[in-house]
Every structure is written in structure tokens, then in C-alpha cells.
Amino acid sequence: MKKSNKSLVTERTLNVLMLFATEKELSVSQIASLLDENISSVYRIVNTMEAxxxxxxKSNKKYTLKTPNILKLYNMVSKEIREYAKPVLISIVERFKESVYLSELYEQENIMIIEKQDSPNRLKWTENIGHVYHIPTGTGGKTHLAYIVRNMDEKQKTEYLSKLKLTKYTAKSITDVSELRKSIDQIVADGYCITEGEHVEEIVGIAVPVFNSINDECRHVLSMVMTASRFDPSKKDAYIHALQEGAKRIGQNLSN
Structure with missing residues (x-):
């Protein structure tokens, strides 16, 4: 069936909107190039979205998302899981006084923070709901990656990992694919991930997978992030257990 002009415009508008999920700022010419669209068509779409x-x-002639309306849309889509997760995150933060995040697989090479509870400490790591990271950035990103490739055969896994962009954020960042494979295999074997300074210097992250109610899919990850100075090795098992129990509570409400 041939698409109507209206549906084509809607599709193109959504395609433009999705570009901003991974690009902070874009010019009209950049949008046209990325989507292989006529620049005059992109101008019309951009003008409508701006209106x-x-x-x-912005002053540099590039466009960026206007957060309030985007968050309204996102809140409508993710409201249910966020309602389930919020009390879990609050209880973990009340116990450990460290920031906790729930992230969701976003397409196949990104994750998005969909809920959070900040640490009450003045010195803390914080990120906004809706922020998108490229896999395997950070503890959460590595954990997502581990469960994305867990059931792939060797050929699929090799192809997927070889296409990832491995960024050297710090001296401890993993940029070698073979080293990354060992790391994610260990995450699956342990059932959790701990990193120190791989994404941000002097920051420790602990993450666990969140499975759905029938334990056959992992699209979410629960993470705790703290400064290295506050990480207490003697509490490692307590951190992990609290996150795993929280993940189980959230997962019981996920059907798919």
C-alpha cells in the first residue's frame, strides 16, 4: 500500500526527532545529509517542529531539543515502569546515600536513563533523565552490552562488538575488543558489574541486570554510582545484594 503524503511527512518528522537522541545539536544541512533528504523539505519539518x-x-544556527515538551512525551511512554522503579530507587538511596539510575536499552547501540534518584551528598555523580549513552559507556553500558550479546553465536558477537565505538574516556577505559569480551563474559558469570574510573576518573559504578517477569529478556539495568573515596569494599556484597533485590522488584512488573 502506498503511503499518503501525510504519513510520509510524519515519518520524516519522527526521523528528524530521533537524530537528536544521539546528537546534541544539528544544523539543517547536517539533518538533510544524515537522512538523505532534500534540504527544503528539512527546512519545512524543522520550522514546524520549532513552532x-x-x-x-541556538545562536550558532544549529537546533537542539527543547526539553520540556520532549520530557512530556517521554514521561507518557515510560510512566508505568518509572512508577514501579521510583520507590525502589528511593529505598536504595536512603540506605546507601549514593545515586541510583535505571537505564533502558535504546535501539541496539545506546542506552537511555529513564529514572534516577540522586545522592544527598554534596559531591556526587549526576545525570539527567533522558540522557543517552553509547554502549558500552560506563558500568550500566557494559552491563547492557553483556546481556545483549549473551545469546549471540560467536559470529554474531564478533560482528556486533567490532562495530562498537570504544572511546578512551580515561586511562582505565577499555578500548580493546578482546579485553572487552573478557569483561562482559565476567559480568554474565557474576551477575553484576563493578567499574572504577573507566568512564569518569574517581567514580565507581555498580550495576545489575533487570529481567522481565519471566526472566527471558534484559532491557533495563539498575546502577549505583559513587565517588571512589566513598566506595567501601567491605560493603560490596551489600551494594550488589540491594541492587539485585531492587532489580527483582522492578522486573516482576515487566511483562516484556
């Missing part, structure tokens, strides 16, 4: 308060133009 509806979904994007705004």
Missing part, C-alpha cells in the same frame, strides 16, 4: 516547541535554534 510546536519541540526544538529551538
Amino acid at each position: 510546536q516547541d519541540f526544538i529551538e535554534q
Whole structure:
């Protein structure tokens, strides 16, 4: 069935919107190039999106998302799981006084923070809901990756990992694919991930997978992030157990 002009415009508009999930700022020419679209068509779409308060133009002539309306849309989509997760995150933060995040697999090479509870400490790591990371950035990203490739055969796993962009954020960042494979295999074997300074210097992250109610899919990860100075090795098992129990509570409400 041939698509109507209206549906084509809608599709193109959504394609433009999705570009901003991984790109902070884009010019009209960049959008046209990335989507292989006519620049005049992109101008019309961008003007409409700007008029509806979904994007705004900066002084450098590039466009960026206008957060309030985007968050309204996202909150509508993810409201249910966030409602289940919020009390879990609050209870963990109340116990350990460290920031806790719930992330979701976003497409196949990204994750998005969909809920969080910040540490009450003045010195803390914090990130916004809706922020997108490339896999395997950080503890959460590595944990997502471990469970994405867990059931792949060797050929599929090799192809997937070889296409990932491995960024050297710090001296401890993993940029070698063979080393990354060992690390993610260990995550699956242990059932949790701990990193120190791989994404940000002097930051420790602990993460566990969140499985759905029938334990056949992992699209979410629960993470705790703290400064290295506050990480207490004697509490390692307590951190992991609290996150795993929290993940289980959240997962019981996920059907798919």
C-alpha cells in the first residue's frame, strides 16, 4: 500500500526527532545529509517542529531539543515502569546515600536513563533523565552490552562488538575488543558489574541486570554510582545484594 503524503511527512518528522537522541545539536544541512533528504523539505519539518516547541535554534544556527515538551512525551511512554522503579530507587538511596539510575536499552547501540534518584551528598555523580549513552559507556553500558550479546553465536558477537565505538574516556577505559569480551563474559558469570574510573576518573559504578517477569529478556539495568573515596569494599556484597533485590522488584512488573 502506498503511503499518503501525510504519513510520509510524519515519518520524516519522527526521523528528524530521533537524530537528536544521539546528537546534541544539528544544523539543517547536517539533518538533510544524515537522512538523505532534500534540504527544503528539512527546512519545512524543522520550522514546524520549532513552532510546536519541540526544538529551538541556538545562536550558532544549529537546533537542539527543547526539553520540556520532549520530557512530556517521554514521561507518557515510560510512566508505568518509572512508577514501579521510583520507590525502589528511593529505598536504595536512603540506605546507601549514593545515586541510583535505571537505564533502558535504546535501539541496539545506546542506552537511555529513564529514572534516577540522586545522592544527598554534596559531591556526587549526576545525570539527567533522558540522557543517552553509547554502549558500552560506563558500568550500566557494559552491563547492557553483556546481556545483549549473551545469546549471540560467536559470529554474531564478533560482528556486533567490532562495530562498537570504544572511546578512551580515561586511562582505565577499555578500548580493546578482546579485553572487552573478557569483561562482559565476567559480568554474565557474576551477575553484576563493578567499574572504577573507566568512564569518569574517581567514580565507581555498580550495576545489575533487570529481567522481565519471566526472566527471558534484559532491557533495563539498575546502577549505583559513587565517588571512589566513598566506595567501601567491605560493603560490596551489600551494594550488589540491594541492587539485585531492587532489580527483582522492578522486573516482576515487566511483562516484556
